[in-house]
Amino acid sequence: MSVELKPTEDGRRESPLAEVWRIAWPTVLAMTSYTIMNFMDGLMVAQLGSTQLGAQNIGVMWSFSLTAIALGVLSVV
Numbered sequence: 001m002s003v004e005l006k007p008t009e010d011g012r013r014e015s016p017l018a019e020v021w022r023i024a025w026p027t028v029l030a031m032t033s034y035t036i037m038n039f040m041d042g043l044m045v046a047q048l049g050s051t052q053l054g055a056q057n058i059g060v061m062w063s064f065s066l067t068a069i070a071l072g073v074l075s076v077v
Contacts, residue, residue, distance in 0.1 A: 023075075024075070025071075027071055029073050030071060031068065031071065034064065034067060035064075038060045038063075038064065041058065041060070042060070043054060
């Protein structure tokens with residue numbers, strides 16, 4: 001089984017993995033920054049108490065799920 005490498009604009013051959021990474025890195029970066037933002041928010045809310053942190057975590061899970069679905073659909077379309 002051989003993989004055909006696509007030529008790029010400058011004539012080089014690009015592997016399928018490199019092509020997928022070139023397309024996916026903006027989404028990976030967006031989701032990583034979103035995760036870091038929510039972690040820092042959790043650190044600040046944790047100073048208020050465990051009940052408030054639990055409420056914040058539920059909100060984070062809902063917003064992360066909706067964002068992940070939306071970014072996934074947009075990146076596929």
